[in-house]
Amino acid sequence: MNEARLTISDRIQSQLDDLTRAESQLAHSILENYPASGLGPLSALAKDAEVSVPTVARMVQKLGFNGYPEFQAELREELKAKAKDPISKHDSWADGAPSEHLLNRLTDAVIDNIRHTLGQIDPEDFDKACALSADTTHNLFIVGGRITHTLAEYLFLHMQVIRPKITHIQSTSNAWPHYLLDVKEGDVFIIFDMRRYENNTLKLAEMAHSKGARIILFTDQWRSPVHHLAEISFSCRIVVPSAWDSAATPLLLLETMISSVQGLTWGDTKDRMEALEDMFDQTKLFRKFT
Amino acid sequence: MNEARLTISDRIQSQLDDLTRAESQLAHSILENYPASGLGPLSALAKDAEVSVPTVARMVQKLGFNGYPEFQAELREELKAKAKDPISKHDSWADGAPSEHLLNRLTDAVIDNIRHTLGQIDPEDFDKACALSADTTHNLFIVGGRITHTLAEYLFLHMQVIRPKITHIQSTSNAWPHYLLDVKEGDVFIIFDMRRYENNTLKLAEMAHSKGARIILFTDQWRSPVHHLAEISFSCRIVVPSAWDSAATPLLLLETMISSVQGLTWGDTKDRMEALEDMFDQTKLFRKFT
DNA sequence: ACAATAATGAAAATTATATAACAATCGAAA
DNA sequence: TTTCGATTGTTATATAATTTTCATTATTGT
Incomplete structure (x- = not known):
């Protein structure tokens, strides 16, 4: 190239x-x-x-x-x-592989997705979303669909350490209506809905919205219909040379969000992390050293 | 104006x-x-x-x-x-945010991680790992830990469509020893183990190895102890300006692998995907259009 | 100074391009 | 379903843009 x-x-x-x-x-x-x-x-x-x-x-x-x-x-x-240009300086990412190698092609696409996505994000929206997620006076619900539940789970696992009052709902599960019973006005929903938008997710969003919940949406560039209900939407570019979409860009946003929320709630987080460490020590789940 | x-x-x-x-x-x-x-x-x-x-x-x-x-x-x-414009501030990813904004700092770090990781990967290893994952004459087990099970699940969800004979094991679950009963010589394990390496994962890897399984390992730059048992290891840079590590780089590798394996097994995959589409149509899980 | 030649511009011819008018299609409501 | 309104596409027309032709003006060498 x-x-x-x-x-x-x-x-x-x-x-x-x-x-x-x-x-x-x-x-x-x-x-x-x-x-x-x-x-x-x-x-x-x-x-x-x-x-x-x-x-x-x-x-x-x-x-x-x-x-x-x-x-x-x-x-x-x-x-x-x-x-x-800013990145095309590297004609290939994986040294020793031709630039047509899938590794290089996919990496190019992902970097490109990241640039496009970040370029369209309003930092104020992002900060606001982080603030909402850090607000422990309300409950935080994290919702994912068939594929996106992995992203939801990833966020949940980290947020769980950072703050209390948090629930992970899989919209494809039959049980989600039960969770909604507890939703109060002002509660925050972080919803993931990427293309092949799921009816369940939309219904869930509608019910949450009607209960006065505030919605933060992670979607793709074409935007899930949920975005009409969302207070803040992040549309990520997800197209790569593959039959499947890439979750790399939304993941990057998530990780940034996690880091940011952690910063906002550091006082609490510290205690929670220490408590978690103790638990792990007791269960011998992790190795002390390699 | x-x-x-x-x-x-x-x-x-x-x-x-x-x-x-x-x-x-x-x-x-x-x-x-x-x-x-x-x-x-x-x-x-x-x-x-x-x-x-x-x-x-x-x-x-x-x-x-x-x-x-x-x-x-x-x-x-x-x-x-x-x-x-004298200050063409297009050296930052998120326009409108100062370059010190977490969005820009974390993105920089992730891109850097990708570059380093890709630079160290041997494309032949990668291709071999893809070939192993595409080999339907053996079973494929995907293993994740406390956090990494989200990556494992992500891989599993896609591989499930692409090929049969596939199992997702969460090493933190008590049930994993049962899965190992079925392991035959030549079966393939894709194992995720990032820092705070988990004892369970290591034990699982050891047992699988002793049964003659071939191991593909996704780990971080310091390498899980599992890598002694692994036929192929990918060490990803995962450090970002956050209290947590980034899964973006391993995810990128996974997505590339998925795309590659799909290419290798396209004949089968096509049928499986069509069957899946039909199922989705019948369950009305997805919306036809936005 | 004077041809000879190249460079330039004015206007016409030609081509491409955008707008307007109309028709088909799609989706929501009855 | 059927109808209505909104959206989108097709065809035709008008407009603007580019290219060509040719006349005029500079430039250079003798």
Whole structure:
């Protein structure tokens, strides 16, 4: 993927000395605010550079393009590539594997997903969601579906240590209506619903909502219907070159959330963690050392 | 003039909820590689988003523009402004959050973990592990511990669709010795053991090993003691600025493995997936569309 | 200074592009 | 189901953009 491709800007600059008066004006005008000016209509560019329309057309051909539209297409390609650039420095992640190896392709996709997702997240929303999750004056319910219950469980396992009053509900289970009996106004639901959105999850969300619960939703880029009920939604990009979706991006958000909530409740968490350590010591579940 | 401070991207995102099917497709297509895609011809954008040409024209008007050219002009203005912006703070992942925000710090760490981990993985080992997991002439056991059972479960849920003869064992459960009765020579174990290595997991691994099972281990950079018994080990970097470890890197490996195994067994998988689809249709578990 | 040649611009011809008008489709409510 | 309204797509028209042609103006070498 990493061809030593020279940009149009490069090409123009290298030729800058051999240009005639009008061409030079034009070249400088293109470089002035590159690439925006080149993406407008040809006539606008000509006017901007104070040269005639055909001058622009000819220059573009001199640069090796078949026409102005082709020139613009290339500019847009550059722009796309640039947007991805921050990480594309690594032509391959797994050394020793060709870049077409699934390891590299999937990793590329996941990193890309992360960037897109993070780029669209409002940090204030995120902080608010963390604050809600840290609020121990209300109950916290964590809800996952068929696949997403693993994410829910992951969050639950950590939150369990961090704070009390927490419940994990699997929406595919028949038992969930029972849990809802205890829901009080102001309780917080963290709901996971990724594509192939589940009817059960939606129903559960509706009931929780009607009881006055506040909903934080983790969904994909197409958004579960639950998002109409949610106070805060996080839509994650999940598409990878696979028949399945990737949970990596939502997991990253979860882990950040866990860390953040832990920070907010540190006083309590500390005690709880110590208590947990003691329990583990007694049950000899873990090894003291490797 | 404060209206002008909202980028088109912002405006689209804020309206994302109230969009119809075609509009939503289009919106996502625009955001997909913003702003490049919006700077091409209207018809190209329409084709890209798989909507009709007038849909694009209508959407642009909905966004408050007098026509597509006006919309493009605004995009170019944004581009110019961005290029001139002295503080192009695009070195952070979550725009709008300071680089010290946990979202950015944790994401940095996770990407770093991925890079390190992938760099140390031998692609041949990886391919071998996939081949082993795809081999349906033997049973496949997936084993997780207290936290890692979520990863195990995630793998199990997918593998379950891809191949038969598969079992998920939670090493913290009392029941695991029973599972081992069925283990035959040549059976494959995929074991998860991250730090705070669990005694149960080690014992389970030892018993499986003594029965002639082949072990694939997912562990952290310090390596679970199980790795002495493992035929193939993947050590993942898991450290992030948090009191907890990150499961993102092992998850990425898992997802790659799932995709790879699926490729290896595609003939069978296809049938199994179709059967699963039918089941889902009958139980009305999922919604057909958003 | 004067051809000869290249460079440039004005306007017409051509092509592509966006808008408008209309028709089909889909989904919700009766 | 059937109907109504909203949404989306198809076709046709108008508009804008690009390319071509050709006349004009600079530039260079003799």
